[in-house]
Amino acid sequence: MTLSTRRLSPPRGTPPRHDVEVTGGIVRGVLRRGLRMWRGIPYAAPPVGERRFRAPAPVEPWHDVRDASEFGAIPIQSRNGAFVGAARDAAMSEDCLTVNVIRPDSDETGLPVMVFIHGGAYMVGSSAEHRRNGEALVAEGGVVYVSFNYRLGALGYLDLTRYSTPERPIESNLGLRDQVVALEWVRDNIRAFGGDPARVTLFGESAGGNAVTTLMAVPAAHGLFARAIAQSSPANAIYPPEVTAVWAQEFVAILSDLVGDREVEATSDDEGGAVLTAASAEQLAEATVTLTLRTPDAHPGTIALSPVIDGELLPERPLDAFKEGRAAPVPLIIGTMDREGALFTGRLDILATTPSRIRAIFANTKKKARKAIKAEYPGLPARRPAADFGGDYAFWFPSVKVAERHSQFQPTYFYRFDLAPRLVRWMGFDATHGLDLFAVFDRIDRPFGRLMTALGGRRAFHATSRRMRSRWLAFAHGELFDESDWPRYEMEARRTLIIDEEDRIEADPRATRRHAWRLFVPHV
Template identity: 30%
Template sequence: MQRRNFLGQVLTATAATTLLNHSTLANFYKRNKSSVAEEFVIADTKLGKVKGVSIDGVNIFKGIPYAGKTSGEYRFKRPGKLAPWNDVLDATKPGAPAIQPPRRNEPDPSEDCLFLNVWTPANDGKKRAVMFYNHGGGFVIGSGAAGGQDGANLARNFDVVVVQTNHRLGLMGFLYLDQIAGPEYEGSGNNGMLDIVDGLKWVNANIKNFGGDPNNVMIWGESGGGAKTSCLYAMPSAAPYFNKASIESGPGVRMFDKETAHETTLQVFKELNIPISDWKKILDVPAADLLALQNKLPSVAPFQEKNKKKGMMSRNAGGFGPVVDGKALLANPFDPIAPKISKNKPLLVGWNEDEFTFFAWQSKDTEFTKLDFEGLKAKLLHTYGDDTDKIIATYRKSLPNATAPEIFIAISSITMMGLGSITIAEKMVEQKAAPVYLYNFGYKSEMKIPGTDYPMGTPHAMDISFKFNNESANKPSFFGGNRPEKAIASHNFAELWTNFAKTGKPFTKEGPGWPAYNLQDKPMMRIDTQMEIIINRYPEIIELWRSLGRI
């Protein structure tokens, strides 16, 4: 199997299985929530008043519209203008998520999905740091109301304001029509990202009425949300509205080029049996039919790998995500360089140590747990060909006590999320401007992959509930397990991130100082119950992948 195709399949799994991440996990956390509403609270926005609810000392507003219609005549266009309202708007329930399979305990998905949620300690005019979170789910699923990313504990325990948006996803948010539909549809391949920019604009205009500082905004996100954050970091339209960023287990180094996006568009019209000359007929296709069509195509988070023969970036058509259109997104976020427009904005970037166990769990892959080293070679040979022996030998030397299954997880995890994170850190350092901080999340869950005795470790998506400070010492966690010390790791993670949001520097009162990444020491923070600065972690492994052109 070609390496590019393998990675495409892996990232197809990322997008597809994150559906369970953002529904199964959400359901778990909602079942375990016991807070009781205390009173209603009213806040002003530029367009009218909204009514939220105060729960355990946090004011929560959900389902606030931040832009207008995206259905009907506005399908595949920028939203219609949002009209002011006279009555107090009920903002006690989440707004509709973008078109996708139904989400439990949320409204039915809708084309009109531009709503946001706010968690604040008080609507008191205080200038708190604002943490603007981009939900995961690739670019095809998810919402700002998923349970594990509930922002109440961050607001309550660390005195910050948390904001999360719903925005267009998949075909509805990223169908590239620029080459066939004319100037009205310019930027259509980035509508989902431009929706998020509209959310940032809303924050700039309104957040002071929610106790937040419009001049101290951090954008952050995990998985697909990390890739969205990577794009925002490179988008001129977003630049005035945030001051720092964090990219977590979703390094968006490269996005779709126009040619690939156009090929996908042609596939869509072919499947719909609509001639390009009659492209407007897609405006009348029911959203449910478009979703069904979307599910036939690869739901791949944008990923491009160097084609050694062509010396350029390439990937197969299919899938939906941001497009380097030269307008909304001028260039790949971190290729060949970090974006100059954000060079003065501090950045956090990193990944979880055992990312791939999540995907093994979701795909019910238990065979890897039985591998010996001969089986490991056979399994990797399809992907890495003549480089396989070199890869295995390097890992066995660097991790002498690791079993064959552990090496398989280590290889799969770092190639999915780690190498892109390191690339981003290095590109930032090369700018010699704002600091970048590299991390690994390493708290080990005792939970086992079902049907095996193999522990989950630190899987993809486990960091969500930890960094939102939603892990409790006396309550079970979906991934985090039952050990009470998980609450310590969660507090550490949340304290680092909230202090970064406030000051541009991640720190805790009791942990070690976290130096900015540099190309000499290559310091990395390992986040766990005990935090540790590791100098030049995995040097042989990193140089291996660099020699193979992966960094």
């Protein structure tokens, strides 16, 4: 399994080549920190004007050599929303559909490709949020790293098709469509960067993890990646159109107040569509935040910004595709954090973690199932057990179901990330949502990572991070793990890699909790 660290350099006498021809024209990259980088390359036409709320269109060509030394504008999002991201200082635009590439400074070709989809609840974030993401993977593993932007919020992840008209068409799953087109761009262009389009590993975390498990159920994405890694995927946050249409109506009512049309709540769908067209990008972002924060209480256990089962791009619930063997036939790594829900407090709290939300979910279950779940979370709905309940409901149990179903058809590996620095544990977060990104992207020596390890634990985190990256890189290079190191997940033994200061294998960890959830939400 272990992949040796290697830093590649060009053969003597071979000058670095940074001009690359891609769909649309020629882009000029830069050499930074011993790696070749290209940033802000358009992979689709700007989704602006009449293209707002439309599927991505082919990229518009350019004639001169295009500078690709800096990231493109980030997707439209609130600068003062529920989450703190890169939005406060970054240039922002609806014209955001760009891709970034990092490769070793060598002329080697046929390299494995790792395509990362960022998270952020489909509301915030961008491929530029952590500017050095991917550099450690490229330097240590000799891969080509790709990241990209996709539309967020109402522009990408609200199903507004009820407001579509022949004169003003609106299409579904826009952010998901962006992701498919980005993967098609990789297929068509990655050879120019030394990558092998037949060796693409798709990976993502949180909403990006949901994107991975969802794309595995999108027929149009099949064949665009050969392997997949889903980190902390809320894999069941996918809804039918009758549910998403309600959120669309609620969103337009919120938006109408912002644009000054307070009668829209009682108007036709056609007039609601006019409000969507007239609204500014900033108003769309503000209304998105309001809807996102209202939804957990108005519709407990759901997340409004999500893909919709539209019968076209996404024909069925991904969990059903996994169950029937219709998901992409590729090897999969999937897993979660030890305590996913601990992060979601205060303005971040969009999970089923409050007494009223938990009561609403319990109301739809049988007494025996409620009793079994309460035994797994003593003290519920107190803060700590409520956080664990909400995190397991959104992330852990759906990921378990993906693993057990996909393992019937393809090699599948399940993990749980348990390592947390002392200060993070002292603050009550433990190994919570997003901490694994500090390992995968080698962030522990950056300012926030140093703060987290101020009371110790940096050396242990470094060691665990190297092991985790080595496994991710070995997987991207085409390896299937040795049974003694990381056995495949199978329904009989359910052997799971526990990533900690000392990694270990456990058979069916938290088995009684899994049985309780199986009774509690049998439809998952």
